[in-house]
């Protein structure tokens with residue numbers, strides 16, 4: 001189990017799926033996320049079954065330590081065990097829990113897990129260029145902007161630029 005000051009991360013289990021689907025289908029919540037397709041119960045069952053068999057993806061449920069409430073999810077996709085890299089993502093689904101610094105705690109726990117347990121060398125992510133809270137959060141923790149993929153996604157009726165941000169193991173070690 002991964003635990004910080006306020007949060008713990010545990011492997012995503014069947015009990016987390018209903019809330020996860022609700023968040024995946026919440027348009028407002030997903031405005032900053034690079035995903036558009038609705039998720040049915042069947043889609044999600046397939047997704048979860050594949051996830052459990054796929055070592056290139058790891059998903060955690062985020063729980064508050066104090067109340068044990070499930071407030072979001074996070075994970076690594078596209079883990080490459082040869083090149084030692086993985087793509088980080090996170091979602092605080094409970095809107096009342098956004099803007100409280102939990103995002104920072106999640107990213108720190110995931111960097112520690114990715115570098116210290118999975119032995120990754122590079123952790124990267126994609127974020128739309130106008131998602132200021134997320135970009136500020138990643139910059140605060142030390143991820144660097146590698147540049148924009150121009151008009152990479154079509155979201156809410158317009159093409160948006162998407163930044164690639166990353167942190168390398170030696171940069172992470174220097175922050176310890």
Ligand SMILES: CC(C)(COP(=O)(O)OP(=O)(O)OC[C@H]1O[C@@H](n2cnc3c(N)ncnc32)[C@H](O)[C@@H]1OP(=O)(O)O)[C@@H](O)C(=O)NCCC(=O)NCCS
Nearest residue numbers: 032090091092098099100101102103104127133134136137
């Ligand atoms: C984006 C998200 C991860 C941020 O985590 P969070 O815990 O809510 O954010 P934090 O409280 O850590 O705030 C992050 C930073 O953004 C700033 N911020 C928050 N809202 C802001 C706003 N509307 N405008 C400008 N800055 C804002 C905060 O002040 C903070 O900066 P600081 O550390 O310099 O003070 C979280 O809100 C979330 O999961 N949102 C929905 C899904 C999503 O968008 N995921 C990210 C996809 S890339």
